[in-house]
Amino acid sequence: MPFNVEAIRADFPILQTKMAGKQLVYLDSAATSQKPKVVIEAIRDYYVRYNANIHRGIYELSEKATEAYIQSKEKAARLINADGIENIVYTRNATESLNLVALTYAAQNVRKGDHILITEMEHHSNIVPWQLLANRNNATLDYIKVDVKTGMLDRNSLSECMEKGPVIVSITQASNVLGTINDVKVIAKDAHSHGAAVIVDGAQSIPHMKVDVKDIDCDFLAFSAHKMFGPTGLGVMYAKSDMLDKMEPLFGGGDMIMTVTLKSHTWNGLPWKFEAGTSNIEGGIAFGAAIDYLNGLGLAAIDRHEKSLTEYALKRLGEIEGVSTFGPDLKYVDKRVGLVAFSVGGVHAHDIAQVFNDNGIAIRAGHHCAMPLVREVLKRDSLARMSFYAYNTKEEIDKAVDAIEKVKKVFKVC
Amino acid sequence: MDYADELISNYEHPHNKGKISGADAKFHEFNPVCGDDLTLYLKVRGGKVEDVKFDGTGCAISIASASMLTDEIKGKKLSEIESMNFEKLKEIIGIDPGPVRLKCATLSLKALKKAVFLYEHKKVDSETEKL
Numbered sequence: 236m237p238f239n240v241e242a243i244r245a246d247f248p249i250l251q252t253k254m255a256g257k258q259l260v261y262l263d264s265a266a267t268s269q270k271p272k273v274v275i276e277a278i279r280d281y282y283v284r285y286n287a288n289i290h291r292g293i294y295e296l297s298e299k300a301t302e303a304y305i306q307s308k309e310k311a312a313r314l315i316n317a318d319g320i321e322n323i324v325y326t327r328n329a330t331e332s333l334n335l336v337a338l339t340y341a342a343q344n345v346r347k348g349d350h351i352l353i354t355e356m357e358h359h360s361n362i363v364p365w366q367l368l369a370n371r372n373n374a375t376l377d378y379i380k381v382d383v384k385t386g387m388l389d390r391n392s393l394s395e396c397m398e399k400g401p402v403i404v405s406i407t408q409a410s411n412v413l414g415t416i417n418d419v420k421v422i423a424k425d426a427h428s429h430g431a432a433v434i435v436d437g438a439q440s441i442p443h444m445k446v447d448v449k450d451i452d453c454d455f456l457a458f459s460a461h462k463m464f465g466p467t468g469l470g471v472m473y474a475k476s477d478m479l480d481k482m483e484p485l486f487g488g489g490d491m492i493m494t495v496t497l498k499s500h501t502w503n504g505l506p507w508k509f510e511a512g513t514s515n516i517e518g519g520i521a522f523g524a525a526i527d528y529l530n531g532l533g534l535a536a537i538d539r540h541e542k543s544l545t546e547y548a549l550k551r552l553g554e555i556e557g558v559s560t561f562g563p564d565l566k567y568v569d570k571r572v573g574l575v576a577f578s579v580g581g582v583h584a585h586d587i588a589q590v591f592n593d594n595g596i597a598i599r600a601g602h603h604c605a606m607p608l609v610r611e612v613l614k615r616d617s618l619a620r621m622s623f624y625a626y627n628t629k630e631e632i633d634k635a636v637d638a639i640e641k642v643k644k645v646f647k648v649c
Numbered sequence: 650m651d652y653a654d655e656l657i658s659n660y661e662h663p664h665n666k667g668k669i670s671g672a673d674a675k676f677h678e679f680n681p682v683c684g685d686d687l688t689l690y691l692k693v694r695g696g697k698v699e700d701v702k703f704d705g706t707g708c709a710i711s712i713a714s715a716s717m718l719t720d721e722i723k724g725k726k727l728s729e730i731e732s733m734n735f736e737k738l739k740e741i742i743g744i745d746p747g748p749v750r751l752k753c754a755t756l757s758l759k760a761l762k763k764a765v766f767l768y769e770h771k772k773v774d775s776e777t778e779k780l
C-alpha cells in the first residue's frame with residue numbers, strides 16, 4: 236500500500252496552523268511529535284465519559300478506566316515484543332526510565348571500582364544519571380568513542396571498553412544528533428558475555444523502527460510516548476521479569492504494595508511494584524491510542540518514508556555550499572533515523588532557527604541535550620537539526636532549503 | 650524578528666571585542682540554552698567607564714547587542730549603568746528580540762551590570778538577576 240502522506244497530514248489538526256504568519260512546517264519531531272486527532276480524542280473521551288481512579292474502584296467507571304490503562308500496557312508490550320504487561324513500567328518519560336534503572340538495579344548492583352559503560356553520543360538523560368551513580372558508588376564511567384568521520388561508534392574503542400568488564404552498558408539505539416543507528420544487538424551480546432546488564436535508550440528508535448526486545452536481548456529499554464504520537468508525561472521502562480523480580484522499588488506508596496502493617500509491608504506484583512501512587516491515567520490511555528495509530532501506519536512504512544526524506548535532505552543539503560551535515564553519509568542512509576543535523580557557515584544555530592521561524596519552519600538549534608557530543612567530540616558550539624516523521628514531505632525539505640539560502644544571504648555566507 | 654542591517658554588521662564586525670588586561674572588574678556570563686558565552690571587562694576612572702571590552706562566542710543577537718551596548722556605555726557613569734534595564738537595551742540595539750531570544754540579547758547587559766556591582770562591592774539587585 237502506498238504511503239499516503241496527504242491522508243496522514245489530515246489526521247493532525249496542528250498542521251493547519253500558521254507560524255510567523257506562514258503555513259507551519261514542522262521539522263522537530265525528534266524533540267516531540269505532533270498528535271493525531273485519535274490521541275487528542277482519547278484524552279477527551281476519558282475525561283468526558285469514564286474518568287475515575289484505576290485499580291481500586293468497585294464500580295463500572297473505574298473498571299473501564301483500569302481496563303483502558305492496562306490495555307495500553309498490553310499494546311506497549313506487543314509493540315516491542317515483550318512477554319507482557321509485567322515488563323512494562325510506566326514513568327514520566329525516557330529520562331525518568333533511565334534514572335529509574337540507575338537508581339534501582341544499577342544502584343543495587345554497582346560496587347566500588349566497577350565500570351559503567353556508555354558512549355560519547357548519548358543524550359544527557361543517559362549520561363547524567365550514570366555520572367551521579369558513579370560518584371555515589373565510586374565507580375568509573377567509560378565512554379565508547381564516536382568516529383567523527385563516519386558518525387558511528389569506534390569499534391576499537393568499543394572493544395577496549397568492553398575489556399574492562401563493565402557491569403552496566405547503557406547505549407542509545409539511535410542518536411538524536413547524528414541520527415546514527417547503533418547495532419545494539421551485537422553490543423548487547425558482547426556486553427552480556429562480559430557479564431554486564433544492558434540498557435537501551437530507545438527514545439529515538441522506538442517511534443521510527445520495529446524493535447524487538449527479545450531479538451536485541453536488552454535487559455532494560457527506555458522510551459517516551461510523546462515522541463511517538465502520544466502525550467507528554469508518559470514514558471516506558473521495559474525490563475526483563477527476572478531483573479524486575481530482583482530489584483527493590485524506588486518509590487513507596489499506594490498501588491505498589493500488597494499489604495501494609497504498622498511494622499512492614501509487602502510488594503505488589505509486576506509491574507505495579509514500580510508504580511507508586513495514582514498513575515498518569517489519561518497519559519496511559521492516550522498512549523494506547525497512539526500505539527494503535529502507529530501500528531495503523533505501520534512502522535516499516537514509516538521507516539521507509541523517513542529514510543527517503545533523510546536521503547533527499549542529505550542530497551539537497553549536500554549541494555549547498557557552506558552547509559555541513561553530520562552523521563553517517565548518504566551511502567549509509569540505512570544506518571540513520573529521520574533527522575539531519577547541519578550547520579551553515581559559521582552562523583550560530585539559533586540564528587539559523589530564527590530565520591527558519593520567520594519562514595514558518597520549526598527546527599531545533601543548540602546542543603540538543605548532548606553537550607559532550609556537540610562540544611567535545613564534534614567541536615561545535617551549536618548545531619541546527621531538522622527531523623522527520625510520517626507527516627513530513629519532500630516539499631517541506633525544499634522549503635527548509637530555501638530558508639537555508641535566506642540564512643546565507645542574511646549572514647553573507649558564500 | 651528581522652535581522653536589521655545594523656545588527657548584522659555589528660555581529661560581523663563587533664566593536665570592543667577582546668580583553669582588557671588589568672581590568673578593574675570582569676564578569677563571565679553563560680547562557681546554557683544557546684551556549685552563548687561572554688566575559689565583560691571594565692576599566693573605571695572617576696566613577697565612569699573609561700574602557701570596556703567583551704570576549705566570547707555566541708549568536709548574532711548576543712554578539713551584536715554586546716557590540717552596541719559597549720559602544721553606548723563608554724564614558725557613562727557607573728550609577729547610570731546600575732539603572733539600565735531591558736527597555737533601555739531595546740533602544741540601544743534597535744530591535745525587540747522577542748521572548749525566545751531575550752536571554753541572548755540581555756547576556757551582555759547582565760554581565761556589564763554585574764561587573765559594575767562587583768566593582769562597587771554592591772549586591773546584585775533582583776532586576777539584574779532577572780534579565
Ligand SMILES: Cc1ncc(COP(=O)(O)O)c(C=O)c1O
Pocket residue numbers: 265266328329330331358360361407409410411436438439459604
Ligand atoms: C536519544 C534520546 N534519549 C533520551 C531522550 C529523553 O527523552 P525525554 O525528554 O522524553 O525523557 C531524548 C529526547 O530528546 C533523546 O533524543
